[in-house]
Amino acid sequence: MAKSSADDEELRRACEAAIEGTKQTVVMSIRVAKSHGVWGKSGKLGRHMAKPRVLALCTKSKAQRTKAFLRVMKYSTGGVLEPAKLYKLKHLSKVEVITNDPSGCTFMLGFDNLRSQSVAPPQWTMRNTDDRNRLLLTILNICKDVLGRLPKVVGIDVVEMALWAKENTPAVPSQQNSERGPVASTVTEGDLKVTVEKELVSQAEEEDMEALLGTYVMGIGEAGAFSERLKRELLALEAANVHAILESEPLIDEVLQGLESATNCVDDMDEWLRIFNVKLRHMREDIESIETRNNKLEMQSVNNKALIEELDKLLERLRVPSEYAACLTGGSFDEAHMLQNVEACEWLASTLRGLEVPKLDPVYANMRAVKDKKAELEKLKSTFVRRASEFLRNYFASLVDFMIGDKSYFSQAFAQLIGQLKRPDHADLRYKCRTYARLLQHLKSLDKSCLGPLRKAYCSSLNLLLRREAREFANELRASTKASRNPTVWLEASTGSNQNMNVADTSSVLDAYAKMLTIFIPLLVDESSFFAHFMCFEVPTLVPPGGPVNGNKTGGNDDDTNDDDLGIMDIDDNDSKAGKLSGELGALNESLRDLLDGIQEDFYAVVDWAYKIDPLRCISMHGITERYISGQKADAAGFVRLLLDALESRISMQFGRFVEEACHQIERNERNVRQMGVLSYIPRFAILATRMEQYIQGQSRDLVDQAYTKFVTIMFVTLEKISQTDQKYADILLLENYAAFQNSLYDLANVVPTLAKFYHQASEAYEQACTRHISMIIYYQFERLFQFARKIEELMYTISPEEIPFQLGLSKMDLRKVLKSSLTAVDKSIASMYKKLQKNLTSEELLPSLWDKCKKEFLDKYDSFVQLVAKVYPQEQIPSVAEMRELLASM
Template sequence: MAKSSADDDELRRACETAIENKQKVVLSMRVAKCTGMWNKAGKLGRGSAMAKPRVLAISVKTKGKRTKAFLRVMKYSNGGVLEPDKLYKLKHLSKVEVVSNDPSGCTFTLGFDNLRNQSVAPPQWMMRNVDDRNRILLSMLNICRDSGDLPKVVGIDIVEMALWAKKNTQAIPKPQQTSFQEGFTPVVITETDMQVTVEKELVSQAEEEDMEALLDTYVMDIGEADAFSERLKRELQALEAANVHAIMENETLIHQVLHGLEVASTCVEDMDEWLCMFNIKLRHMREDIESIEAGNNRLEMQSLNNKSLVEELDKLLAKLRMPAEYATCLMGGSFDEASMFDNMESCEWLGSALSSLEVPNLEPCFAKMRAVTEKHSELENMKSTYARRACDFLKKYFTGLVDFMLNDKTYFSQVGQLKKPDHADLRYKSRTYGRLLQHLKSLDKNFLVPLRRAYCSSMNMLLKREAREFAIELRASALLPRNPIVWLEGALNANQSTYEDTSTISEVYTLMLTVFIPVLADECSFFTQFMCFELAPPVPAEDDNNNNDDAGDKGYAGKPTLDMGALNESLQELLDGLQEEFFGLIDWAYKIDPLRCISMHGTTERYLSDKKFDQSGFVHMLLDDMESRIGMLFSRFVDDICHQIERNEKNLRQVGVLSYIPRFAVLATRMEQYVQGQSRDLVDQAYTKLVTIMFVTLDKISQADAKYADVLLLENYAAFQNSVYELANIVPTLVKFYHQASEAYEQACSRFITTIIYYQFEKLFNFARKVEDLITSINPEEIPFQLGVSKSDLRKVIRSNLSGVDKSVAAMYKKMQKNLTSAEELLPSLWDKCKTEFLDKYTVFSQLVAKVYPAENVPGVPEMREILASM
């Protein structure tokens, strides 16, 4: 017989290792766990899951005199190592059932009465053979019998199992390694602790012998069952009759027993009456005790409630109590600097007192009490009185500080001395009451509105006075040119050296911004913090490009708070009218030198791009207005120049280079000196507008005299190119117009040269054109026979145009020289182009003559080239 896995010591040690809680494994066997149903053929159904290898181990744990037994289900991990899966206590084993559908009888189920989910079918454990099944079941039944509670056994004959146990009490042979059911891994085990013991059998030896003797006595065939049944009935009747006879023989004893029972019954009835009486008394006593306990509980609860009520009333009284020193300070105290500490303490107490009398800091049930409402009204009245007194004092205080500075001339610029605004002393004195303003806002921020308005009004007068005095002294100290500068007017030979230096104007404007823009930004920032405006945190520098362009929201992230509208109104009152002082300085600079608008525009752009002024929204708006003002004045200047240029077309006769061409170069050169890397867009827009008007005006003037139109165009376009050549190398906008003038110059030159050539050799090249037109439709041999292009016509043309070709060429040169106003500059290049154009046309004529009139002699192309070269 194959060795059982219950005798595998290695398997038992592996189970003990997996348990790891110092329990001893008395039996371990490999089994197969299956959850499917057996069909009638004795096989697992199709829908059932595949059997899974498991190990059932019975372990015991000893603690003192108590011993606990457990049934453990072990499973194999991915690495083939045993690990715990399920744990059952054998004292809860209530049922052992062998599956009837398994013909081998090796499959059984175990039922436990402490499982939570009894609706789920228990797993089925399938053993290798019946011996292994009997071995593990007997081990569990023996342990359960020792604990005093045997489970219900279904599907197993107890007598048969007892006989098997008796038969297998001999020593189990040494284990042999064998293979288990397919799908399971065999493990070598030992037989230690796994031998079945029958010291406490289900049926004793004597009982078993009596049963065997009884069965041997009544060994019958199946046919004698009726006789056996009759015999048993007769013996049962005989036994009953003998029992009745024995009872009748003992009648005296029975009477004695009955008498004893009556006496006992009487005693029991008396005792029942006593117990009823005691029960009634105990019930009354229990009711009295409950009544006493209820009264004690009510008294204890009342005592606790009274204690809590006293504590709450003490707290409420503490909130309602007003210190005398605080009341005196709030209702009639002084606002001197020495008394500010007491004022701050009083304000803090008043704010906390008002907050403590409001829900949720105060219980809702107390909020409607008369004492609380009266005290709250008293505190509100005190708050209003104190806030009104503080606001009146601060308005007079701030106004007095500013009036003192306005009356002292040493705070402002004077003749020969520029005075930079210095508000350090004013801010130092104002900060003394900074905390007072914060407390006023916490008490009632509506009281701050008139105070802010008074502060802004006083500071606005001071700032305007400082800006006005500073600007006046700046203008007075500036070195100005003696004569006003007028662009695009005056002599034709005007150049850059005729204009005086006006850099002082730019320096004045730059100094004005350098001094006042930081001052105004600091004033806005100080006012925002000093007057307790709640704003969102500043936007980081990298996110500035995503800010809203609204002046009131610049420099603040997220949605504006409720104070943003009030802040915008206050800042507008603070800075209102200051732009006029800056505008006056800009207008003054424009009247002296309009081109200084370029440098002023660049300076303003530099301040606009400075991130530290973004948080001062109205300072940013002031800079925007100044930039717009400068741009508007510069556009007016450009429009005036355009108007001066357009007036040239009204003249009856225009020859030579127009006056605005060289003057534009002077103007552009000076503008580039003022740009200095800034205001590029402003200057480029001016270039575009001016040059466009110049070219349009030039075209209109040229159309007035068609005879000299090309000469006027080429001379002026050439003059434009020569005058802006150096600037076009560094200014991209002028490069575009330079190329435009170059193309217009080439077109005018081509038209002018063609006119000069045709003036002397019109018949010659008209004849050539007729021949070119005919050669496309008829053969060259037939052309001499056509009207107007015969050989005699050709000879007439040659005699009239080529007989004195050197004189004709000289006349052509003189004609060109006569028409050009600036002959010294343009004549050499134009004459070279004219000779080249004439030679090209004559080459075409010579080729046509050689092709159509081969017998005719005309001067050759080399000969004509020599004649032209000699001129």
């Protein structure tokens, strides 16, 4: 038999070391396995896995009392025992051996102070039943000796334990402190009678049973004789019984009579019982009927109570508070009462939503009271919406009338605003409007159709103010701007080509227009944004809070950038904004048209005024306007974009008028029958183009390029028409004017692609005119020589060169005559050619280049002639090309 861990002295010493300082004495220590699982059932491995532990029974003496403890020791990471848990044995109420464990080595200790905990007590498993019995007997002995009572023992045979205790008396020591020495105690069967007193027989009963069993055992040896005796006694008893029966016949008859009368009574009772059964059945049916009625009555009572509660809730929902009813039907709309109006609106909106089917049970929807209450609330809503709409319409009109009627606002304010670059101050107007922003939100949630008339009323009123401000501002702007008027006759021929134009400085006109846009475009954008949010349009924000105003490039002081931020939340959170955005934008732009329509006339007036002073300033105004258009990205500012587009169209139209008038001025030159030299509009166009380039801003390049195209096209067409009036001098007129065009626009053509294109076109036309004019002069002086060469060239297409000298007019004699007439005194002929080239040329600076072209052209033609003569008349001697080149170079 393996040695028990209870006899392990090292284990005991380790336990004593673990509880050193607690003044407790280890009575017994034994190794066990701790688990929380259930035998025969699967569980989580981590929780039901058995863990090694050491149970130590300890006692502690204090005065006249002794306390007993059960300590649970566990092994630390270093293999050293350390205390884990401490149980007081005075709370031990039950010792239960787990029946699911077939070995019987697993038990559980129940403590009464742990019953309230939800965690199941741990299970302790021993190595064998000897260790189990030894530990349990020790626990029971300590409980009996120290506490004077025993816990309940379940799941173990007490007799078996008592027999085990008798057989293993020396093996159950009760260890004391090593200083006192070991003291052995024996647990006998008598010690366990306290636990099983209800299960074992008493001592007297046990002695009687043993005596009876002893007597029975003594007769076992005479079984045959005993059997014969019992048979004889049985026969005797039967005979005696038969005799007694025969002697008791009268008694039997009396008994039979009694039985018969009893049978009759039983029959009567059975009849009565059947009657009672029927009555009881009817009574039971009546009772069931009564119970059914009672159950129905009880159910009806419960239902009636629940119905009353529901009706109370419904009545509370249908009740109209008197203060809200008074506010909705006749309350004031002053600023001091707006909080009450908003609260009443919120209550009315929530109540109306609460009476709809999603919020209200469908069974209540068709109730007459609910329908009547909904009709009453709808009437309240229509009354309030009508009153609020009428008040707001009058309020908007009164605000604008007050501002328009304030003469100082337009007389003094605008005079200061002109110099300070500030826009009209609408802060007070918006502040007063914001007071009713929340009210508009609730009016939208109550009746969305009421917003249309309110928006029209607001737009109609504010439109008067904006148009008045724009008109006054534009008038003050024009009156305070001083600029000399530039003539619109830019390309008129009567002014002369050599006169310099005295161009006045008209930059103040452009500054005035820019100031008009700087002041009013941000104002109109802010008004559009404020209107969109104030009037509850579900559109994106136009101007981000704190961000720069779109298009405000000149740095105006904007103190009102956040005026459109109403600081209110969207009440209708369930609306699908994505689906309504396009429709909302359309409605908003229609309203903005009503809000801002007519203000464009004042912008037009500034544009027309600037055009009359200096038409070329349209270029700069066009560029500024384009910059503002590119800054307008928000779709909700649609009318502002339309206004800028209309301004751009107006500026383009005015500039187009200027271009058309200038073109007409160019075309008037065609009426002069005789034109010589450089036409007047050629150099003046260069001055005009230089000034136009100075005025270009932003993307107005296209506008200017289109004007260049019109101007130059008309100039070239007119030049060609004028040149056709006198064919003799046509090429001279063309080459002088195309040369002047190139000279005057050389610098601009290097930087302006459109002018570069026309520069190259003029260069080609100049070369063609030069070629025609030079060819005419050469043929005029050497006509016979080159006519002879032309005949030879024509015949060489049909006959061989050897046959040409035999043709009529092309003989060698004819050649000598031509050479004599043309090349005799050739230096005089060349000098005459130079004089003729110089005679009709008005631009002396062109003469050297033309003379060079003329000499080169003459040498080329003479070279061709020499080659023809060498082919056809190889024996004839004529001056060589080199000689002719030296002659030309010497002249």
